Amino acid sequence: MYLLQMKRFECGDESSVCELVFIKKGEDPDGVGEDRRLRVSRDTLMQFEYFKTSPSFALSSHREEPSNRFVIVDVDPQVAAVVLQVYPILSLEIEHFRPSMITSLTKDNFIDTLVALEYFTGGCSYSILERVAMMTSKEFQGDSAFAMALLQSLDQPPIGRLIISTCNYWARGLTEMVLDHPECIRPLYDRVAGDEARQAAIVLIDRIYLGKLREFWGAVAVTERLERFLTVVTNSQTFPDALYKVFADRQHSLQTHTVMKPFLSDGSRSSVRLHGWRLALPVFKGQRSEETLPSERTVTEVTRWEVPTNGRHRTGCYSISGAFAIEREGQPPVTLHGSDEFTSSMRVTINDGHEPPTKVLNLAADELVRKGVGDVRLKEVKLRLTETLFLYASLAMQYLQCCIEQGKWREINNMSRALGRDARETVLGHLTRVEYEYFSHPMIVIACWCSGSITQQLSPELSSSLAKVDCGELRTTNDDIGAFLDHVVPLMQPRHQQYCPVIKMERSWASMKAGRGADKDLRRTVRSLQSELASKNAEIAQLKAKLAQVTRNSGVSSTDKASTTRGRNPTSADTDSEAPTTTSIATNMQPGTT
Numbered sequence: 251m252y253l254l255q256m257k258r259f260e261c262g263d264e265s266s267v268c269e270l271v272f273i274k275k276g277e278d279p280d281g282v283g284e285d286r287r288l289r290v291s292r293d294t295l296m297q298f299e300y301f302k303t304s305p306s307f308a309l310s311s312h313r314e315e316p317s318n319r320f321v322i323v324d325v326d327p328q329v330a331a332v333v334l335q336v337y338p339i340l341s342l343e344i345e346h347f348r349p350s351m352i353t354s355l356t357k358d359n360f361i362d363t364l365v366a367l368e369y370f371t372g373g374c375s376y377s378i379l380e381r382v383a384m385m386t387s388k389e390f391q392g393d394s395a396f397a398m399a400l401l402q403s404l405d406q407p408p409i410g411r412l413i414i415s416t417c418n419y420w421a422r423g424l425t426e427m428v429l430d431h432p433e434c435i436r437p438l439y440d441r442v443a444g445d446e447a448r449q450a451a452i453v454l455i456d457r458i459y460l461g462k463l464r465e466f467w468g469a470v471a472v473t474e475r476l477e478r479f480l481t482v483v484t485n486s487q488t489f490p491d492a493l494y495k496v497f498a499d500r501q502h503s504l505q506t507h508t509v510m511k512p513f514l515s516d517g518s519r520s521s522v523r524l525h526g527w528r529l530a531l532p533v534f535k536g537q538r539s540e541e542t543l544p545s546e547r548t549v550t551e552v553t554r555w556e557v558p559t560n561g562r563h564r565t566g567c568y569s570i571s572g573a574f575a576i577e578r579e580g581q582p583p584v585t586l587h588g589s590d591e592f593t594s595s596m597r598v599t600i601n602d603g604h605e606p607p608t609k610v611l612n613l614a615a616d617e618l619v620r621k622g623v624g625d626v627r628l629k630e631v632k633l634r635l636t637e638t639l640f641l642y643a644s645l646a647m648q649y650l651q652c653c654i655e656q657g658k659w660r661e662i663n664n665m666s667r668a669l670g671r672d673a674r675e676t677v678l679g680h681l682t683r684v685e686y687e688y689f690s691h692p693m694i695v696i697a698c699w700c701s702g703s704i705t706q707q708l709s710p711e712l713s714s715s716l717a718k719v720d721c722g723e724l725r726t727t728n729d730d731i732g733a734f735l736d737h738v739v740p741l742m743q744p745r746h747q748q749y750c751p752v753i754k755m756e757r758s759w760a761s762m763k764a765g766r767g768a769d770k771d772l773r774r775t776v777r778s779l780q781s782e783l784a785s786k787n788a789e790i791a792q793l794k795a796k797l798a799q800v801t802r803n804s805g806v807s808s809t810d811k812a813s814t815t816r817g818r819n820p821t822s823a824d825t826d827s828e829a830p831t832t833t834s835i836a837t838n839m840q841p842g843t844t
Contacts, residue, residue, distance in 0.1 A: 266292045268318040272327040279321045286327050290334055292318065299372030325369065329362045333370055352385045357396045360386070361403050364412065374408045376415045383416035390423075397423040401434045410446035414453050421457045428454050429466060429475075432482040439485045443501050452502055455483070455641040459566070463648065473658065476649040484642060490668035496642035497567070497596075497673035506637040513545050513628035545629035549576070550618050552628075555587065556609035557635070565601055565651050567643035569594050570608055572635040576623050584623050586613060589636065596640070596673070598680050600651050605680065650677070654689050659698045666703040674703060675712060682715035692719065693752060697733035704741055713743040717750045 270288040271279045295301040301320070322330070335350040355363055364382070368374050390396045401424065403409045413420065428435060441448035467475045477489045486492035496502075555574055571593035574586040587610050594608040618624045646665075653661045666674055678699055686692040696719065708716070716738060734752050747753065 268292050268295055268320060270327075270330065271319060271321045272325055272330065273321060273323055275323055279319075288327060288331060288334070294334065295320075298370040300370040325366055326362060329359060329366045330370075332359060332363045333366045352382055355382070355386055357390055357393060357399075360390070360396070361399060361406070361409060364408055365403075365406050368408045374411070376411075379408060379412045380416050383412065383419040387416075387419035391420070392423065394423070394427060397427040398431070398434065400424065401427060401431075404435070404438065404447040404450050407446065410450040413450040414446065417453050417457060424454055425457045425461060426466070428483075429458060429463075429479065432479050436482055436485050439483060439502070448502075451483075452504060452641055455502075455645070456504055456639070459641055459644050459648070464652075470656075473649060473652045473656065473661065476645060476652070480642065480645060480649070490664065493646055493665055493668040494670060496640070496646050497669050499640070499642065500596075502642055503638045503640050506639070508635045508637075510633055510635070511629065511631065512633050513631055545627065547628050548624070549586070549612070549626050549628065549631065550615045550624050552612040554609050554611045555592065556607040558607045565599060565644070565647050567596060567598050567640040567647055569596050569638045569640075570635065571638075572608075572633055575632050575634070576626050576630055577632050578626075578630060584621050586618075586623075586631070589634075596643075596676060598643075598647055598677055600647060600654070600680065600684050604683050604685070647677075654695055657691070659694065662695060662698040663701055663703065666699045669703075674699075675708070678704070679712055679715060682712075682719045691727070691730050693730040693734040693738075697730075697737045700741060701733075701737040706741075707743065708741045710743055710746075713741075713746045716742055717746040719752075 267289050268291070270290060271282060272286045272288075273279055273282055332351055332354045335354060351363070351367075364374070367378075397420075400409060400413070400420070404413065413424070417424075435451040435454065438445070438448045438451040463476070464472050480486075480492045480496065481489045484492045484495050486495055557570065557572065571589040572587075573589045573592065575583050576586065577583045592608065592610045597605050599605055612618075613621075615624065650662065650665060652658075653665070666677070669677070678696070681696050681699060684692070689695070696716070707713075731752060739747055739750060739753065742750065
């Protein structure tokens with residue numbers, strides 16, 4: 251169908267018509283049939299870079315034949331027919347882009363058509379790729395086979411560039427496919443920097459990082475799935491190998507560049523926000539009149555420049571750098587600080603945890619005067635800020651957050667052991683600053699991170715941070731304190747150990763434990779006495795029962811004797827002999843008998 255449409259183009263004068271012959275390598279052009287020939291106007295062809303530059307023929311193994319015939323090798327004629335429907339005017343810019351090619355795209359010819367378009371144009375523009383994505387993504391989005399085909403074609407230009415520039419259109423289908431089949435992007439991890447396919451994979455990882463993994467995998471399974479995912483996509487043998495690799499790597503990242511004049515202010519606010527960054531006003535050497543707006547102060551009044559870095563990444567791994575400069579109209583720019591001076595090391599954050607600001611001391615006043623900017627106002631200062639987000643390490647930090655929330659202490663310890671020393675201490679430093687309002691057992695988290703993985707005494711900065719750690723006293727158990735004392739306190743500087751609240755807490759717990767021990771002894775004694783009293787009461791009851799029995803038996807014997815006495819006349823001798831017996835019995839019954 252496309253072939254017939256192309257052959258029926260209004261080509262005008264026959265001399266302006268070109269014949270395109272499509273052959274396979276080594277095939278005779280004269281031997282191919284009509285189904286592999288197209289007739290297109292020369293004006294149309296000359297809008298494509300491939301046809302209008304002779305070097306393209308040599309580089310692409312194509313040659314121009316006499317009589318306006320072009321022999322094209324290894325291109326499908328029906329795909330070429332779809333591409334040549336673009337019919338550009340002057341250039342392939344978006345305003346001249348006919349939708350006929352896009353409406354002819356199907357799931358089956360989509361990739362081949364874009365590859366051919368790239369071939370003929372010498373490189374598809376971002377505007378064309380965006381129009382293609384915008385008009386086709388909704389129709390193709392839910393097709394898993396199409397998503398897999400795109401991922402398997404990232405090596406073919408311009409598919410990688412299509413994903414990089416228009417990922418928002420394809421994000422859902424592609425990220426779900428990558429999560430289920432991480433092996434499809436595994437070969438791209440070790441590509442050189444700048445490789446389009448590798449960068450496309452990084453963009454997809456960014457979409458996964460920004461997504462909701464817990465909803466996709468389930469809250470319980472997310473840690474296990476992340477272990478497998480990171481191992482596969484980084485082309486690693488084991489998960490610890492993958493963890494070491496992603497924290498040591500600085501190449502697999504995305505950068506965001508922002509240019510701003512952060513200190514332009516109308517006096518109604520003390521900071522500005524742009525792309526999520528909050529830029530505080532500089533720290534001044536002294537306070538002048540409160541009526542002076544910050545934007546009107548001079549650069550010589552500034553002690554240091556700083557950019558707060560908290561609240562930007564949720565959970566992630568990143569760094570920032572920037573350059574402060576003064577650019578005035580008609581004058582050359584003056585750099586106050588370059589990006590090599592104003593830069594942070596690798597930073598990590600969990601759940602929007604606070605990180606110290608990135609800062610640099612201002613130049614001395616005489617140096618600023620020497621540069622000719624001593625009287626420049628802050629409103630003229632321009633900041634070029636660069637954010638570098640390390641995507642694979644950011645996913646690893648999400649894994650750590652899930653382990654903390656689920657109380658997976660062994661996994662936390664294994665992760666710490668897998669990292670290099672710098673990365674391990676960077677994460678430890680952040681763990682001392684995490685607000686544990688959503689986490690339980692903060693001390694055991696830090697203890698698990700340190701146990702067996704950190705053996706040398708910590709730096710004064712880290713030691714001081716550990717001495718101030720939020721202990722979460724209401725949730726702390728005796729086991730938490732014991733783990734912290736065993737695995738963390740010995741790593742701290744001696745001067746910080748004595749101020750550590752955990753040690754104070756341990757003493758309090760010991761005192762409480764001693765008090766509880768005394769209470770237990772007292773209760774044990776009371777229970778023993780109560781048991782002994784119960785035993786004595788039982789003995790008394792038994793004795794009373796025996797005595798009652800004896801009394802009853804004695805009463806029967808006395809009655810019998812009285813009856814015998816009434817049957818005869820007792821003598822005085824009989825009376826005398828019975829009296830002691832009666833008296834003896836009466837005496838023995840007193841007291842307490844009836």
